[in-house]
Amino acid sequence: MNTRVARCASAKGEKLAQRLSQILAHLHRGDLIDKHRLAEDFQVGVRTIERDLGERLYGIAERTAEGRWQLAHAARAMVPVRHLDTYARLAGVERLFPDSSLRYLLEQLETQQPARHSLRVQPMPCEDLQRQGLQFAQLQKAIEHHHECRFNYKAKPRHVQPYRLVHKNGVWYLAAVEGALLKNFSVALIQALQLEESSVFTPDPQHHDYIDRKDDVWFTPDTTEVLLRVDSDVAHYFVRRSTLPQQQHRQDADGSLLVTAHIGHLNQLLPLVRYWLPHVRILQPLAWHQALLQGLEQALAQWAPGSPSARQKPAVD
Numbered sequence: 001m002n003t004r005v006a007r008c009a010s011a012k013g014e015k016l017a018q019r020l021s022q023i024l025a026h027l028h029r030g031d032l033i034d035k036h037r038l039a040e041d042f043q044v045g046v047r048t049i050e051r052d053l054g055e056r057l058y059g060i061a062e063r064t065a066e067g068r069w070q071l072a073h074a075a076r077a078m079v080p081v082r083h084l085d086t087y088a089r090l091a092g093v094e095r096l097f098p099d100s101s102l103r104y105l106l107e108q109l110e111t112q113q114p115a116r117h118s119l120r121v122q123p124m125p126c127e128d129l130q131r132q133g134l135q136f137a138q139l140q141k142a143i144e145h146h147h148e149c150r151f152n153y154k155a156k157p158r159h160v161q162p163y164r165l166v167h168k169n170g171v172w173y174l175a176a177v178e179g180a181l182l183k184n185f186s187v188a189l190i191q192a193l194q195l196e197e198s199s200v201f202t203p204d205p206q207h208h209d210y211i212d213r214k215d216d217v218w219f220t221p222d223t224t225e226v227l228l229r230v231d232s233d234v235a236h237y238f239v240r241r242s243t244l245p246q247q248q249h250r251q252d253a254d255g256s257l258l259v260t261a262h263i264g265h266l267n268q269l270l271p272l273v274r275y276w277l278p279h280v281r282i283l284q285p286l287a288w289h290q291a292l293l294q295g296l297e298q299a300l301a302q303w304a305p306g307s308p309s310a311r312q313k314p315a316v317d
Helices: 002-028 035-042 046-056 082-091 102-109 130-145 205-213 235-239 266-276 286-303
Strands: 061-063 069-071 147-153 156-168 171-178 181-186 190-200 224-230 248-251 257-263 280-284
Touching: 002 046, 002 069, 002 102, 035 046, 046 061, 130 147, 130 156, 130 190, 156 181, 156 205, 171 205, 181 205, 224 266, 235 248, 235 257, 257 266, 266 280, 266 286, 280 286
Parallel strands: none
Antiparallel strands: 061 069, 147 156, 147 190, 156 171, 171 181, 224 257, 224 280, 248 257
């Protein structure tokens, strides 16, 4: 009998702890809590929720003038916890951990000994734009207020309508329309930036939709569908995450993959295929496969023993 009572008490305590932790998560996200909605969600009485908020979470939760509950002012941090979700989406790391709950995140942040932390996230190599912070802010302003811009890029004057700043593989790009074409410009290479605050343009919603759909920064009106064969030895590298734009794959009985992708330019594909040789082959288009072979033959001829490039020796100071 005592064992049964102890088990019931333990189960009741676990339910209480789970309920309070979820209520705390709502409060720290900045939610306004409706006690009737919580009672329905947790399948308990309204008086139980009132006891949770008014007694068990005394000093943490406070009642609003409208009868709802919110995080007490004294318990609020300088940065609301709900901004953590927004920051994670902005930085593109919302799927970094298998558990994206607030509880899990707080457990990681509250680790007392970082040197002994069970997690180690290798940072992505990124370009350093600290010296261009003012220019970056000006581009943001131009995008938000729809101001046209002028700048020099690769020794050419440019006049563009800026749409979005896009981060890809550690590099920031400006997505902008120049001469009715949507293009990308490396922010690090933009020079002599000038905002034309007197010139306001109306953004084309289709450009915004196109940028949102793209998973790369090759802005071209037309793409080429490519068919690749990936050997079973490296198939898992292509399955665990998309390596190519709009990638789709089918695994065959031998473990190899038949991969399709939509490529904006031949040079977008060749470096990746060269990296994975001989485990990746271009099946279609055939002309791109021939271009790959031709490039490899030229490289071999250039560096073959006896060739002028092979005979050149680096100068030693």
